[in-house]
Amino acid sequence: MAMLTRSFNNALLFCRLQPLGALGLLIIVVMAGCAVLAEQVTLYNPEAVDFGAMLSGPSSEHPFGTDSFGRDIFTRIVYGARTALTIGFLSSMIGCHIGAAIGIASAYHGGWVDLLLQRFIDIILSFPIVVLALVVVAVMGKTMVLGIDLNLVFAIAIPIIPRSCRVIRAATLSIRTQPYVDAARAGGYSTVYILLRYIAPNVIAPFLVLLTAYIAQAILLEASLSFLGLGVTEPKPAWGLMLAGDSANFYNEAPWMILFPGLAISLSVFAFNLFGDSLRDWLDPKYRN
Amino acid sequence: MALDTRNETIHSMTRRTALLLPALALGSHALAQGAGPSGKPQRGGILSYAVTAEPPTYDLHQTATFAVMHRLSPHYSTLLAYEPGQYPNIIGDLAQSWTISPDLLTYTFKLHPNIKFHDGTPLTAEDVRVSYERLRNPPKGVSSFRQPSFAQIKSIEAPDPLTIVFRMVKVDASIMDTFASPWNSIFSAEKLKADPTYPVKTVMGSGPFKFVEHVAGSHWVGERFNDYFKTGKPYLDGFRAITMTPSAMVNAMAGKQIMAEFRGFTPNERDRIVKALGPDAQTHESPWMLHMLMNFNCEKKPFDDPRVRKAVSLAIDRWGGSANLSKVSQLGSIGGLVRPGSKWAASEAEMVQWPGYGRDMAANRAEAKRLLKEAGYENLSFALINRNQQPYITAGVFIIDQLRQIGVKVEDKQVEIAAWYSAQTSGNFEALLDSFTQFSDDPTNVLVKYISTDRAPDVAIQRAIDRELDSLFDRQAEMVDPVERKKLVRQFENRLLDQAYAIPILWWQRIVVMESRVQGWTMSPTHMIYQDLADIWLK
Numbered sequence: 021m022a023m024l025t026r027s028f029n030n031a032l033l034f035c036r037l038q039p040l041g042a043l044g045l046l047i048i049v050v051m052a053g054c055a056v057l058a059e060q061v062t063l064y065n066p067e068a069v070d071f072g073a074m075l076s077g078p079s080s081e082h083p084f085g086t087d088s089f090g091r092d093i094f095t096r097i098v099y100g101a102r103t104a105l106t107i108g109f110l111s112s113m114i115g116c117h118i119g120a121a122i123g124i125a126s127a128y129h130g131g132w133v134d135l136l137l138q139r140f141i142d143i144i145l146s147f148p149i150v151v152l153a154l155v156v157v158a159v160m161g162k163t164m165v166l167g168i169d170l171n172l173v174f175a176i177a178i179p180i181i182p183r184s185c186r187v188i189r190a191a192t193l194s195i196r197t198q199p200y201v202d203a204a205r206a207g208g209y210s211t212v213y214i215l216l217r218y219i220a221p222n223v224i225a226p227f228l229v230l231l232t233a234y235i236a237q238a239i240l241l242e243a244s245l246s247f248l249g250l251g252v253t254e255p256k257p258a259w260g261l262m263l264a265g266d267s268a269n270f271y272n273e274a275p276w277m278i279l280f281p282g283l284a285i286s287l288s289v290f291a292f293n294l295f296g297d298s299l300r301d302w303l304d305p306k307y308r309n
Numbered sequence: 310m311a312l313d314t315r316n317e318t319i320h321s322m323t324r325r326t327a328l329l330l331p332a333l334a335l336g337s338h339a340l341a342q343g344a345g346p347s348g349k350p351q352r353g354g355i356l357s358y359a360v361t362a363e364p365p366t367y368d369l370h371q372t373a374t375f376a377v378m379h380r381l382s383p384h385y386s387t388l389l390a391y392e393p394g395q396y397p398n399i400i401g402d403l404a405q406s407w408t409i410s411p412d413l414l415t416y417t418f419k420l421h422p423n424i425k426f427h428d429g430t431p432l433t434a435e436d437v438r439v440s441y442e443r444l445r446n447p448p449k450g451v452s453s454f455r456q457p458s459f460a461q462i463k464s465i466e467a468p469d470p471l472t473i474v475f476r477m478v479k480v481d482a483s484i485m486d487t488f489a490s491p492w493n494s495i496f497s498a499e500k501l502k503a504d505p506t507y508p509v510k511t512v513m514g515s516g517p518f519k520f521v522e523h524v525a526g527s528h529w530v531g532e533r534f535n536d537y538f539k540t541g542k543p544y545l546d547g548f549r550a551i552t553m554t555p556s557a558m559v560n561a562m563a564g565k566q567i568m569a570e571f572r573g574f575t576p577n578e579r580d581r582i583v584k585a586l587g588p589d590a591q592t593h594e595s596p597w598m599l600h601m602l603m604n605f606n607c608e609k610k611p612f613d614d615p616r617v618r619k620a621v622s623l624a625i626d627r628w629g630g631s632a633n634l635s636k637v638s639q640l641g642s643i644g645g646l647v648r649p650g651s652k653w654a655a656s657e658a659e660m661v662q663w664p665g666y667g668r669d670m671a672a673n674r675a676e677a678k679r680l681l682k683e684a685g686y687e688n689l690s691f692a693l694i695n696r697n698q699q700p701y702i703t704a705g706v707f708i709i710d711q712l713r714q715i716g717v718k719v720e721d722k723q724v725e726i727a728a729w730y731s732a733q734t735s736g737n738f739e740a741l742l743d744s745f746t747q748f749s750d751d752p753t754n755v756l757v758k759y760i761s762t763d764r765a766p767d768v769a770i771q772r773a774i775d776r777e778l779d780s781l782f783d784r785q786a787e788m789v790d791p792v793e794r795k796k797l798v799r800q801f802e803n804r805l806l807d808q809a810y811a812i813p814i815l816w817w818q819r820i821v822v823m824e825s826r827v828q829g830w831t832m833s834p835t836h837m838i839y840q841d842l843a844d845i846w847l848k
Contacts, residue, residue, distance in 0.1 A: 069710040071633035269577040
């Protein structure tokens with residue numbers, strides 16, 4: 021109970037000190053809620069073609085209008101949130117965790133291990149993030165599990181790994197020279213114990229910031245890949261896909277076809293960035309003061 | 310060309326009047342807006358146009374893609390050709406005149422004198438003979454893409470440099486279309502003797518334009534052949550075919566960076582270009598000799614069961630799809646296996662008798678559900694291999710939605726073209742969204758797609774064996790009387806659509822947009838003919 025009260029108070033304090041972050045969090049929560057409760061929030065099937073409603077403008081029946089197949093755009097955006105958040109969250113989790121593990125190991129071990137790992141990371145970093153994801157997704161194709169393209173998740177996660185690795189390595193380098201780490205080492209604790217007990221908890225702040233920042237990046241990357249025809253494919257709803265194909269051809273007659281999916285992408289990236297920045301300020305005593 | 314008129318001497322120009330009616334009928338379907346051909350042709354200028362794909366080869370005998378045709382056609386000649394503006398009337402190209410024996414078993418052609426290849430050597434009957442021998446009996450290392458078309462040719466003789474004689478095993482009602490096929494280009498016999506594969510990498514024909522250069526991924530350039538055997542032609546100094554994506558093409562047309570694209574745009578792309586070009590645009594529209602179809606793998610469950618295949622066909626609302634998808638995509642008319650609007654096509658009254666073509670969709674879907682239940686596939690789900698380009702994506706969305714309405718779940722597997730071909734040739738698919746086009750409406754040309762797979766393994770990919778269909782196909786191929794032939798075509802369609810080894814979805818609509826100063830180009834229901842650019846001039 022005391023813990024719950026403390027968490028609640030902390031949340032209130034976060035909202036008071038970081039109002040923009042709280043706004044970002046609110047948008048994320050609303051998006052996540054929509055994604056989870058998509059069937060309840062919407063009236064239509066996101067894949068149902070309705071020739072009678074082709075290219076209809078926003079109305080009480082279709083608040084965001086319809087596309088060239090008469091599909092309700094609001095419904096597709098709500099279901100698209102499910103796609104964006106699932107792929108974004110999974111990719112960021114996988115990329116940041118693998119990157120953090122490599123970063124901690126590299127910094128703690130130092131020497132030739134650090135040298136080799138960092139040169140390998142340099143090589144991966146030399147590829148622009150979209151190009152690397154494009155290559156991975158083009159080579160790996162699709163592997164669908166529970167409606168999620170696992171290869172797309174990995175394609176987005178791989179470019180995140182070296183970036184996460186660099187940040188966590190830098191944080192680990194400063195922590196490994198701390199007296200309490202020396203003391204643990206002198207006390208005869210195993211490397212694994214030291215990494216898990218003393219190093220990892222102290223890099224959690226930059227890690228959380230990375231995680232939220234890369235969810236935004238992953239959502240953007242998923243949208244980009246879908247836009248380029250290498251991500252989610254029709255008729256599955258996905259924001260990037262909604263901007264591709266026919267939408268470009270109908271920007272004059274049906275601007276809502278690109279307006280609302282574009283807004284959804286911008287808003288989600290904006291929300292995660294706001295929240296990530298505020299989280300960094302909140303967790304870093306230097307900024308907090 | 311009317312086949313019942315072939316048992317007499319035919320001179321290309323004298324048959325025109327008699328054959329004008331079908332051409333006029335076509336003209337009534339085609340819509341040309343903006344400037345039409347006007348004034349006396351002017352010489353000079355470079356025509357720039359777009360092609361969306363790279364040519365996989367330079368050899369017209371060994372391919373079927375427009376990416377080759379739209380670049381190579383200006384460099385080559387054929388024995389006969391379709392008359393510009395008068396499709397499907399056939400006229401001579403290299404042939405000045407011809408005679409057909411009364412039993413329809415001997416075809417004798419007289420070539421124009423003084424025809425030259427681009428290297429200055431004369432083109433003779435021997436070049437025609439050797440080229441056709443290559444087509445019907447390709448040497449090792451060469452694959453003749455349309456080899457079955459030449460099956461009824463017994464022998465080819467070149468008694469003198471200007472005479473070529475084809476003797477037939479039996480009557481072939483399509484043979485004149487075969488002689489007019491734009492794919493059957495004439496190569497140099499001397500060069501073929503030295504290297505039977507020379508056309509794969511070298512462009513050297515007798516067409517109106519000489520080859521200059523091809524920069525892969527960028528452009529293809531041709532220049533006027535001054536010794537072209539048709540005096541005064543071509544009018545252009547040259548042409549430049551530029552490789553670009555469909556979206557880039559629309560912008561390039563709108564920005565006047567290219568003058569034309571000859572394959573086709575969507576209605577919306579047409580509107581964008583016309584809006585940008587204003588009075589400087591001309592549009593041509595026609596039903597397209599190209600249709601979207603779904604192939605089933607009839608060797609594999611669940612599509613080894615005709616009830617399942619028929620249920621899928623019954624679930625598709627072709628009438629609704631046609632009325633609405635035609636507004637937003639290249640998909641258009643409803644038809645069977647032959648092009649709607651052609652003289653071989655079924656009437657609406659005949660079509661609505663076919664499974665999946667009836668207008669009462671509630672009844673169709675109820676019957677589809679009943680068939681699935683009877684076959685034990687009430688919860689059917691399958692993967693549809695599809696191409697990741699338009700209008701295949703649009704067709705995929707449409708089909709998935711239609712099948713959802715009878716409880717069938719379809720996974721649309723959109724793949725690159727190479728993976729699509731790989732699935733097609735390996736048979737590693739349950740259902741495959743496909744399209745089929747030919748250079749003419751002749752039933753033999755188009756029905757070959759649906760005969761038993763062992764008869765035409767390259768095109769009939771549904772992996773079904775049906776000797777009844779094969780028999781109907783063979784009978785129509787020999788039938789010279791067009792009325793009787795049409796009846797056989799109808800029987801073929803009835804049988805195919807009842808067995809549903811493959812099912813037509815919708816036929817495409819061809820919309821060509823070009824700058825109004827491009828004159829002399831002819832619209833047709835196929836994008837494979839009239840591409841030698843000999844008649845085109847710039848105003």
